[in-house]
Amino acid sequence: MLIEHRTYTVPHxxxxxxxxxxxxxxxxxxxxxxxxxLGCFVTEVGTLNQVLHIWVYDSMADREARRARLDADPEWQAFKEVNRGSFVEQNVMLLRAASFSPRRV
Incomplete structure (x- = not known):
């Protein structure tokens, strides 16, 4: 299992x-x-004006295949043009659960 944790900071x-x-x-x-x-969240305390998206994949290969299909979609390319300039900062982390993790999605 692979978790993708994406954080976007938008202007005030x-x-x-x-x-x-x-x-x-x-x-x-x-x-x-x-x-x-898995979820979409906004910050209430700490660094404000942030949106966190959390996606789940079976593996890195699964993520790469799904992201490749997404990137090939003309609707996604059109959205990226509309959304251009929306972020002050973007951070992407790929996480795997430790063997003892109580939560295994």
């Missing part, structure tokens, strides 16, 4: 606009290709 005052655009335009495309969204 744009969080609601970004979330609406993501929910209505990006999410249907992403779910079609990536399928396993």
């Amino acid at each position: 005052g744009t969080l609601d606009t970004y979330l609406k655009r993501y929910e209505t335009q990006a999410l249907p495309i992403l779910l079609r290709h990536l399928e396993r969204l």
